[in-house]
Amino acid sequence: MILAIHHAQITIPKGEEDKAREFYCGVLGLNEIPKPEELAGRGGFWLEIGDRQLHIGTEDKVADANSKAHVAYRVEDLEHWRSVLTKREVKVSDGIQVPGMRRFEFRDPFGNRVEFLELLNS
Secondary structure, eight states, rough: OOOOEEEEEEEEEETHHHHHHIIIIIIIEEEEEOTEEEEGGOOOOOEETEEEEEEEEEEEEOOOOTTEEEEEOOSSOHHHHHHHEEEEEHOOOOOOOOTEEEEEEEEESSOEEEEEEEEOOO
């Protein structure tokens, strides 16, 4: 039986951890947590979001700008986040809206697709 999602992993180019921390910790305000010592030498870092984790891994690849793969974050005050991102010249796209939520998507500095969504009060 599958109980829950524990973590998602995205990738960045090797050696870009400082730039990724600036975006994910600095801009988005996520909290970095220690990686286990056994994995620390592999590059990247881990973030904690509530009771879930986002693992930032490193690899030699270029993100596919057409990929539908993404991580979706439930947020409060979607328009606040739109303002934060556009002030940093991050291109935000509304995409297709679905019932019960408002949402937009963007690409992080490494080409990973990210979705922010806000649930509407029912």
